[in-house]
Amino acid sequence: MQRPGFSTEHQIFRESYRAFLQKEVQPHKQAWREAGIVPREMFRKMGDLGYLLVWADEAHGGLGLWDFRYQQIMIEEDNRFGEVGFYHTLHSRLVAPYLLHFGSPAQQARYLPACAKGESILAIAMTEPDAGSDLAGIKTRAQARDDHWVLNGAKTYISNGINADVVLVAARTDPDNPRRIGLFLVERGMPGFERGRKLAKMGLHAQDTAELFFNDVRVSKANVLGDAAQGLSYLKTSLVEERLICAVGSLANAQCGFDLTRDYVLERKAFGKTIADFQNTRFVLAELAAALEMAQVYVDHCVALHNDNALSVPSAAKAKLITSELESRVMDAGVQLHGGAGYMQEYEICQRFQDARVSRIFAGSSEIMKEIIARAVLG
Structure with missing residues (x-):
């Protein structure tokens, strides 16, 4: 296209x-x-x-x-x-x-x-064992001292968690107001900053996802990002771009999965003809090809809007929703059309299927995207 x-x-x-x-x-x-x-x-x-x-x-x-x-x-x-x-x-x-x-x-x-x-190398630490998308529910706390803050808490599912040299950590700065959150630049080697397990995942196996622990970590006030009470509003400013990034990645992976499957069905034979000769295969791939092109046009349009600082929260949510769901549809169809080979790790479609599953969860699940869109539509 x-x-x-x-x-x-x-x-x-x-x-x-x-x-x-x-x-x-x-x-x-x-x-x-x-x-x-x-x-x-x-x-x-x-x-x-x-x-x-x-x-x-x-x-x-x-x-x-x-x-x-x-x-x-x-x-x-x-x-x-x-x-x-x-x-x-x-x-x-x-x-x-x-x-x-x-x-x-x-x-x-x-x-x-x-x-x-x-x-x-950078990472950001928001998610906790008991708090994901609801950032007001985080328990990690930072207490102010004369010239520093003392940070205590735990984070999980942190991407780049092992490699990171500087981690932007979200923590509550007011025990009486869960919406007062600060962002703290925690550096490798700070006493009390420890890394836990490198977590085993369904997919994205090359990504070092880890647990992080903060035990009386002394953080200089020079390492506070902006206003220590406004971190929640800072985090919200990045959500549009984060979801656009997810949309671009999901759609690119979906297109790669489609291409792998198309090439496979053109070569693989059953009952004396290629898998591509069966009407079911042709209809499945035709439908997916149309959906991929339509999604690409929308994502490219969102990128243009974002470059003009005009991409809205609902539009970014739509982009993430349609591409992540489409990615899963493409990968599922790809595994199915590969047959038994699609279930084997040695085939790339299997790895892409595993990698794709998290797309409907991170940066706001599909359910959250639907709620954002519904609010824009229905108020």
């Missing part, structure tokens, strides 16, 4: 990034999945080539490319030629922008250049 929203510069960037993935990522992805983590050196390699924090200005080590289409290109190519468990987008486009929008000049100068170089 023609996608008119991309320029020659975008295409050059895509080809360059694809070549990087084919050389530095693709040959190692299976080993990373087995190890349950991507080597830290990969962040440095990306930083050396300018692929981290591309939006940052030159003074902070970036290329000054705020245009979201560059991140969209990287997400799409990651799904086709890279490893989706390599969470550099979380580092670059979900966590680092908090420093840009809410950090002091001193914090920006201290953290952003190292993050752009891949020398310092």
Whole structure:
């Protein structure tokens, strides 16, 4: 399908990034999945080539490319030629922008250049054992002292949790008001900051997802991001982009799963003809092809709106809902049309099926997306 929203510069960037993935990522992805983590050196390699924090200005080590289409290109190519468990987008486009929008000049100068170089890896810690999307329900607390805060609590399901050098931690700062939340920059090596298990997951096996514990961690007031009572509002500002990122990734993975299945059914034979010759196969793939193209047009439209700072919360929720649900439909059909092979780990469709399942959960589940959309429709 023609996608008119991309320029020659975008295409050059895509080809360059694809070549990087084919050389530095693709040959190692299976080993990373087995190890349950991507080597830290990969962040440095990306930083050396300018692929981290591309939006940052030159003074902070970036290329000054705020245009979201560059991140969209990287997400799409990651799904086709890279490893989706390599969470550099979380580092670059979900966590680092908090420093840009809410950090002091001193914090920006201290953290952003190292993050752009891949020398310092970022994570964000919101989810707790008893609190997910309901951030007002978190129990991690920060108590103010003369020149610092004391942080206590636990977080779970934290992406980049093992590799991270700096973790943006959400914690309650007022025991009487659960909506007063602060964001604290907790650094590797701070006394009382401990990592728990590297969690085993259904999919995204190369992603280092971990438990984090904070036991009387002394955090300097210089490590508080903005107002220590306004963290909840800060977190909400990132939700539109986070859900757009999810939508781009889900759709890219769905397209890859579709392509794998199409190629397989054209080769695999049963009862003297290819699987693609059966009407059921043709109808299933026809329906999915139409849905994929329609979704791509909508996602590209959302990206254009986002570049103009005009993407609404309901529109981002629609994008995440339709793409994550479509991703699951494509992967399920792909496994089915692969037959017994689709259930085998050695076949890529099996791995993509496993990786896709979390898309309907993280960054707000499908049920939450439906509620957001319903509020916009019905009030």
